[in-house]
Every structure is written in structure tokens, then in C-alpha cells.
Amino acid sequence: MNRAENKAERLLQIEAMLLAHPEGMTQAEIARRLDVNRSTVNRYFRDMPDQFPYYETDDGRLFIDRQSYLVNVRLGLHEAMAVHLASRLLATRMDRQNPYAASALRKLGLALERLAPRISRHVQQSADVMDEAAQRRDPVYLQALEKLTLAWAEQRKVQVWHRSEKAGKVFEYLLCPYFIEPYAVGQTTHVIGRNDPSGKMRTLKIERIERVELTRDNYDIPADFDPRELLADAWGIWYSENEPIEVVLKFRRNVSARVRETRWHRSEEEVELQDGSIVWKAKVAELQEMIPWIRAWGADCEVLEPKELRETMMGEAKAVAEKYGWFISSEPSGKSSTLNDFFGDK
Secondary structure, eight states, X not given: OOHHHHHHHXXXXXXXXXXXXXXXXXXXXXXXXXXXXHHHHHXXXXXXXXXXXXXXXXXXXXXXXXXXXXXXXXXXXXXXXXXXXXXXXXXXXXXXXXXXHHHHHHHHHHXXXXXXXXXXHHHHHHHHHHHSTTSBXXXXXXXXXXXXXXXXXXXXXEEEEEEOTTTOSEEEEEEEEEEEEEETTTTEEEEEEEEETTTEEEEEEGGGEEEEEEEEEEOOOOTTOOHHHHTTTOSSSOOOSSOOEEEEEXXXXXXXXXXXXXXXXXXXEEEEOTTSOEEEEEEESOSXXXXXXXXXXXXXXXXXEOHHHHHHXXXXXXXXXXXXXXXXXXXXXXOSSOHHHHHOOO
């Protein structure tokens, strides 16, 4: 290997090391790992062409500039379509402008020009939709999302000022971001992380974050942290340390086909009755999060269990009826069947 090839190989090794160490590295640490003199590493950085974007802090630590670093990804036709569908979902289910999503779609569209020109044109049109004025422009939200993304990538703690809807006040948190999760039903985005120094897990709605400041302090995400497990029982974004609650619903025949077309929750079970209606059940972390979905089915959905959820929906039904001039008895109706009739004694 000649000198130029050796230098190119060393630069690739340095790039890989800095990518693997979001807390940064000193030239001395890099030299030790490469088994070369520190002056050699210094020369590499001094003479380095635009191999990769990096920066150096006042204390001499070198970092990959993750905001400017470009990732090379090669996609097949069907993989590109999967990215397109995900981006379209983002465009239609999130009401705030996201120029990064639009930019990613445009790059995808350009990459598909020769392979599938018609698809390419529509993908780029989807990017234009994301930039339309109909999407809410929210620079505070976008800045918060940018800083949280960078903090998550570099594993740096952030100071967060979050407005509580219930308390009507702004609370300050020192947060270690573990995960960022979109919530299609609410058209919102949430950051999940550990609050220091309490160690408690927090889920903060990014749309309510008024300010984010990155710190110099690093943190580690536990090796056993798995967002799939954390949100396994959630209907959407709400999770709980308590045992999940079993919800049992009865859907009328006229919507049974629609209900069965979609898997609404990982734990769901269904039983079709003789009249074509469906008894559906699942175990969910929080009841409150399900209510808008149940409400949307109207009279085609009846809550059988749990009792508190049934009573909540009965109260809502009574209030709606009264609003339209119908006055009904406040006495609850009984159920004609027991749950064991549908599912057996489990």
C-alpha cells in the first residue's frame, strides 16, 4: 500500500471512529487507536480534503458534524416506494411544515427519474405539497425538533422548556432523549427520554416545547431500552408501568368488515356473532387514549368492558342526545350477554 492509499484508509478509519463516538474524541485518542503519532493525526486533519464534515471544540475534542454529514443510501424500486408512502403519511397526518421531509422526497424523486419517471414526478409533487401554505409554519416546533434530533444523535442532554396543557405553566426539564415518536391520530410528535436528576421517564409533546438548549453533558441510552416494548400496550403514545386494561367492544354488523380489515392493536382478538356483529377485545395501557377512536364509530360501537369506560361513553351519549333535544333516562341499560358467552372463561 502506497502512502496515498494508506492515508485514505486512515481517514476512513477516523471517520468510522468519530461516527461511533458521539461524545467526540481527542487527537491523542485517535492516534492511540490507529497506533500512529499524534503529529500524524494532526497532519491528516490539517491536510484533509472534504472527506467528511467535522468540528473541534475548545477543549480539543473532535466531532462529526452530524447536521451536515450525508448518508449514502441505495434503494430499489419497492424500497423507494416504501419511503414515498411513509413520507406521504407524514405529509397528510402532520399539520406542520417539515422542509427536511420535503427535501428528502425531492432527492428520492430525482434518484428515480431514470428508473421510474412517472413515479419520480409524483414523488417530487408530494414534496411540493409539504411546502404548501396549507401546512402550518411553526419555526419554534421545527427548531425544537432539530435540536432534539441532534441531541439524540450525539447523545447530549438538553434543557427543555415544555408547556403543560393541564397546569397551564411551563416546566423545565434536563432531558436525555431516548426516542422520537410520531402520533398520527393527534397529528403530533413526541420525545421520550429520561429526566435528570430524578431518573423518571418522560414523554413530551414537541408541539408544546417552547425552547430547547443543548448541553455539553453526554448520556448513555440503556442497552435494554426498546421503544417497541415500551409502547407495546399503548394505543398510540401513552404507556404505563401498570398492567394493561382489557377493553371489550361490540361492533354492529354494518361496520364489522371495516373493523376486520385493520389490525388496530397487537393484542386484539375478535369473535364474530351469528348476527354478523363482532365482539372485539384488546389490552391497552391507557383508556383515555382510546376514547376518540371509540367515539368515532358512534352508535356502531358499544363498550362492554371495563365498567368505567362504559359509564364514560354512556355519559357522553346522554350529553350528545340532550344537546340535540333528546332527553333519555339516566338509568344504565343492562347487557344481554356476558363476556364468557363470547370468549369463554379464560
